Amino acid sequence: MPLKRPLHALCLLLLAAASAVAHEDDPKLLDRVPPYVGPGYAPGAGLPRPGRPARLAPAPPGGSTALVSGVGGGDVSFPAQGVTLVSWLPLGQLDPGSTSGNDCWGYVSGSGREYALIGLSDGTAFVDLADPSDPQVVSFQPGPPSLWRDVKTYQHYAYAVSEGGSGIQVFDLAAIDAGTVSLVNTITTGGVTSSHNVAIDTQSGYLYRCGGASDTGLRMYSLANPAAPQYVGAWHGRYVHDAQIVTYTSGPYAGKQVAFACGGFGNGSVGTGLTILDVTNKNAPVVLAQYSYPGGRYSHQAWLSADRQLLYLDDELDENGTLPTTTHVIDVSNLSAPVRVSTFTNGNGAIGHNLYVLGDRVYEANYRSGLRVFDLTDPLHGVEVAAFDTWPSDDHDAFNGLWSCYPYLPSGLVLGSDLEKGLFVWHVGTPPLAFDVPGGAPTRFDAAGDAFTVTLHEAAPGDLLAGSASLWLDAGAGLVQLPLVPLGGDAWRADVPATPCGAEVRWFLGARDAGGVLWTYPPEAPFTSLRSLASDAEGVYFADDCESGTAGWTVGAPGDDATAGTWELGDPQGGLASPEDDHTPGGTLCWTTGLAAGVDVDGGSTSLVGPAVDLSTASDPLLEFWYFFDKKQVNPQTIDRLRVEVSVDDGASWTLLESIQTTSHASEATWRFASYRLAAFVTPSATTRVRFVAADLNVNSEVEAAVDDVRVVEALCGCGVAPGCAAAPNSSGSGCVLSASGAPALGLNDLVLEASGGVPGQFGVYFYGAAPAAAPFGDGTLCVGGATYRLQPPVAFDAAGHGSRALDLTAAPAAAGPGAITAGSTHVFQLWYRDPQGPGGSGFNLSSSLVVDFCP
16 A cells, blocks of 8 residues: 655645646545555566567565565555456656656557556656566656646657646657657647647547636647647537547448537536537537436546447546446437436445446446456446456545556557556456466475476467466576476476475466466466475475364464454355465365455454474474465555464464565465475474464454465485386286385384285285395395395285385384384385285285485
8 A cells, every 4th residue: 555655745745736626626636645655566577588688677675686585575465356467567667756647548659569658747658568567668758747647649649638737748659669759749729728638539630638627628639740739629618527539430420520528517517417519510519419417426537339329437426435336328329319228336435437448348447446347248237347456445435546547459458547556557357378287386396306297278379479488496596497398288397407405496487478478377476486395305294284174273372352353264255355265276175364255354363373293303394384365454554464473382482484464566366375494483392383363453454364285394305215126017907016105204204105006905015125136036026135124014905906004213123123224224115915816826926116215
């Protein structure tokens, strides 16, 4: 949310805005707050794109240019549904002197490159979207100070107007691809030089200045010479706040140029409504209809349907705390007799401000509820299908948040301009590319080198930019890009190079679509990343996917005082800002604060305390888990956090690991990964516990949290399990194959030998020795040489041919004596088993073998 500023700064801001007021008692002035100050979101910064050199990102505070991990430097999350944040440039990045944003528009150069144009308090910014995930400000052109500015384009020119006066600024965009935008003219003809808006009929080539003073209507300009608009006429029957002007090319109005003007008398609020004008003759415009729709308070802006039969209109003042955001649908098939035929709403209380129709969708910029997209399959009853909230704290009927939007770029990207937060670039709808890691992201990589399979799905053939699918990883020496290897269809292989044992590898997957947008796994990479241990083996001290009940976990701790939203185990209820499902692949349950929809933490803190874990033999244990945390609040107070704490005295005292806040770029209800080296904070003990504390201590906030897939692990170096000799066929099939679970670590003592493919109903005996061998024996091969040691008692194969045995390193023969297993030793394990019907006729066989290196 916007950061606080001193009172005198706020006063100066109000004085500057008041110098150019759109209309008397304009309520926008009453709701002004200082702009957001903090990081934006440009995930493509520093990441090369095929065919384009990398642009290195500046180093983050206290970090390197490698991989930014953990939470962001700000404290804003954006609830979203069906909308993906591609990039975000705050006001300070558009122009350091700007204190507010206003209207936006798009432009496509002759080369096909797309640009965003955004009005600011002190001028107009031109932003290159060649890399939509790393937009670049090409030019900032100063203009008269004003809260209100509007910009439109025609051919290779842009035209900006404002309530601050100075007429029409004309900018030449012919050389914008080369980084040059030139102010080539300022047009002050046509009376008062202030304007509230500018509209262009690109079919006929005429520009219209709207409003700017009480009872000021339309001033009309020919763009026959687009560098020098020529004033040709005016209509001042009413104040015009905004207008759409079109040329009809067929039907009963063919050849007519028609203006659909929103406004009224005075400042537009008296007799407010819709005026339909025939402006074909600029010297004598004709009023075709004057229509006041029921309940009108301030007719603000409107846009035609694609077939020009309906007009969708937003009223800026009808949302009054009782009436929700309302879109008025007016039948304009008969230009002389418009009539409202319907309204629709999403039930939200925010103010509807600017809307644009594209095909069967209407895109609405509704101030504090942000971008709202409605499906118009039924053109009279729009249904909300997507949303992105740029003012997360509330949806009140106040003049903050999203000012306007622009959905007409050929790429399909949608632009948004925000009063306090600047320029947003979005993708609306199903992402063209989607990553997944079957079975979940690996938490461990083999130090000698590893590989894992990922899926990369294209929504349509050709969506993937060739050569862009990559694994990005950082093992401590900087960010490295490695190409993914195609395996056919949606399957790809990610190859992980050899990495020093014990290193923590931070990684993410990334690919660009045909338009250059970067899509990643996890979705907020590279600002958040996945972390995996590089090791010869992994020791697991604790693992809970939350699917087996609450055993060992405790809700509540001394000092807890939350009145609602305490921790519960269950299936989470999804929303704009909370995940629909738990994190475990194929799972259902997680720990969450309040299972019922709409319930959040209220009135204080709630604690979730984990079971005691014995880490007395661990040297460098790693706590890792997946979490979700969101807070919606008016100001970025730091008191509402998700605290992660550890205790080594069974809960008598606690040490803070991190106080988690939301990421500054978060745009989806996504699970995030966190990990901590516990030995950096405490000395692990036999009674180590972890605690998660969700706190709502700010009266103007909503706090939601969830935790899943909690593990405590350790990288084991100098040990491992490798296959030895192969199995021989038996009466059940291709042979009995040996595998292992757990870790070959003396301190953990959890190694389990597992056989599959044995003979159902028969028995066998596990044995081991220090030397490998390869000698025929029975129907198989004896892979253990020298002295051998049996692990008693025998095991029996179940109906599926499985038979397992836990290796107890504290018991004979492994504990002491000739068969002792010690740290640094290597032993070969195998299973002898009965097979009366075996192919060799000996009556017995042997499994494949495992070569095990043991560590402390």
